[in-house]
Amino acid sequence: MRGGAVSARFAAGLDGGGTKTTLCCLDGAGQVMYEGSFGPMNINSPDRGAVLAALAAIARQILSLEAMGRACAGLVVAAAGTSHPEARDFIGEGLKQGGYRGPFTLRGDHEAALRGAVGPEGAILIAGTGAICYGRRADGHTARAGGWGYLLGDEGGGYALGREMLGAILRAEDGRGQPTRLKELVYEERGLRDPGDIIRFAYDQEQGKAWVAGLAELLPRALTMGDQAAKDIARKAADDLFSLCEAVLARLSLQEGRLALMGGVLGNITCIREGLIARLAEGFPALQVISPKHSAAWGAADLARELYLD
Numbered sequence: 312m313r314g315g316a317v318s319a320r321f322a323a324g325l326d327g328g329g330t331k332t333t334l335c336c337l338d339g340a341g342q343v344m345y346e347g348s349f350g351p352m353n354i355n356s357p358d359r360g361a362v363l364a365a366l367a368a369i370a371r372q373i374l375s376l377e378a379m380g381r382a383c384a385g386l387v388v389a390a391a392g393t394s395h396p397e398a399r400d401f402i403g404e405g406l407k408q409g410g411y412r413g414p415f416t417l418r419g420d421h422e423a424a425l426r427g428a429v430g431p432e433g434a435i436l437i438a439g440t441g442a443i444c445y446g447r448r449a450d451g452h453t454a455r456a457g458g459w460g461y462l463l464g465d466e467g468g469g470y471a472l473g474r475e476m477l478g479a480i481l482r483a484e485d486g487r488g489q490p491t492r493l494k495e496l497v498y499e500e501r502g503l504r505d506p507g508d509i510i511r512f513a514y515d516q517e518q519g520k521a522w523v524a525g526l527a528e529l530l531p532r533a534l535t536m537g538d539q540a541a542k543d544i545a546r547k548a549a550d551d552l553f554s555l556c557e558a559v560l561a562r563l564s565l566q567e568g569r570l571a572l573m574g575g576v577l578g579n580i581t582c583i584r585e586g587l588i589a590r591l592a593e594g595f596p597a598l599q600v601i602s603p604k605h606s607a608a609w610g611a612a613d614l615a616r617e618l619y620l621d
Contacts, residue, residue, distance in 0.1 A: 320384040322620050323373055324611025326423055327352030327390030333608035334369050336376060336383075339620050341613065345376055354392035354401065363405040370409025385619030386415040389423030389611040418614060420607060421445040421455065427610025428571035428603035434559055435603075436552060438576035438583075440524045442468035444555035446563045456558040461520060466551035467583075469576055472544060473526035476533075477509055479540040491540035496529045527576060534582050548576070549586030553594070556587075560595060567597040571604075 321344055326333045332352040336345040349372075350365030351358075373383050388402055399417055406415065425435045425445055434446030442465050443458030461470040480497060482488030484506055501522075503509060512522050533541035560566050570591070577584045591600055605613075 319380075320382045320620060321376070322612050322615035322618075323383050323386040324423065324608055324613070324615050325352070325369065325386065325388045325390070326420065326606065326608035326611055327354075327388065328420075329353040332365050332369065332390075333606065334372060335606065335608035335612040336373075337609070337612040337616050339616070341616065343609065344381075345372070346608065347372065352390050354390060354395055354398050359401070362401075363408060366402060366405025367409035370406045370411035373413075374410050383411075383413050385413060385615050386411070387418055387423070387611045387615040387618065388415055389418045389420050389607060389614075391420050393417040393419060414619065416615070416618060418611065421458070423611035423614060424573065424603075424607040425571075425610065426613050427605040427607050428573060429569050429601070430604070432565075433569040433571070434556070434563070434565055435571045435573055436556055436577070436587075437574045438468050438548075438552055438572075439574035440469045440520075441465035442471070442552060442555060442574075442576075444552075444559045446559040446565055446568075448563045448565065452563060454559045454562040456555045461524075467548045467555065467576070468574075469524040469527040470520060471551070472530055472548060472576065472580075473523035475544045475547070476526050476530065476541075477513060477523065479544065481506060481509065483540075489539060491533075492536045492538040493529070493533050493540055496533055497526060500529055501526070528579065531580055531582070534580075542582075545580065545582045546586060548580075548583045549590060552577075552583070552587050553590040556591060557594060560598070565598075566595045569599040569601055571601050573603055 321336050321338050323336045330351055332349045334347055338344050349368050350361055352362050352365050421443060425447060428435050432447055432449045436444045445455045447453045457464055465471055476493050479488060479491050480494045483491050513519050530541055588600055591598055
């Protein structure tokens with residue numbers, strides 16, 4: 312503790328991502344006393360210097376809050392890659408560089424997202440670049456489906472949508488598929504000239520994944536044009552996402568619980584969201600489909616509050 316008497320303690324949570332990390336601090340009553348964004352915290356990133364700098368900046372922010380008369384009881388770090396054997400030492404080093412010496416716990420990013428979106432019990436479906444459904448029962452049992460990465464799964468996520476779009480274009484080029492407006496959209500918006508450009512961009516080792524996933528933003532435009540290939544892709548995505556939910560809800564007997572929908576695919580592609588909700592209403596009529604109550608950073612802080620303040 313630095314600078315004055317301690318009037319209260321607070322819990323801190325980090326939601327670490329590939330482009331930014333959000334720090335949320337909660338008091339004992341669960342009220343937000345600070346929230347802010349910092350640099351990237353992809354533990355598997357080759358740019359480890361940027362991650363260490365972000366962690367050090369976060370640590371300094373926590374100390375500045377302590378200087379105002381509060382003490383940080385503990386921190387939960389939620390991010391992809393926290394199961395890596397070097398993750399704890401690496402994160403600890405970054406926090407120490409900024410002066411933080413308090414306790415911290417590592418959790419998966421899906422755990423923090425669930426706590427923030429729904430609470431201790433329920434399920435979330437995240438459809439961003441990838442796709443995962445994760446749930447937790449009141450007795451602590453958990454289950455997940457999906458989230459296996461773009462090479463082996465993640466059906467219904469942005470990368471899978473982009474891959475399906477490119478596949479439809481190439482099948483049309485071969486004469487194996489129907490003509491599609493996706494070709495003109497993708498070629499025009501991405502400056503492509505021929506199928507060779509598709510291959511070159513898609514297989515680029517540094518940018519290929521992000522490039523393919525980014526094509527998903529063009530799908531709504533093709534849908535407004537009435538393109539059949541786009542409709543088929545959207546329908547398949549809704550079915551794939553439903554299957555993720557179905558697996559988790561059945562394993563945890565949460566068919567009458569709550570499910571929060573999250574991620575850019577569900578937020579930006581209305582056809583997929585509405586198709587999924589219709590499938591869920593048909594398959595699980597007692598299920599409550601909700602919007603997230605809080606952020607993943609809030610969820611990480613609430614996990615810290617449970618660990619260090621309760």
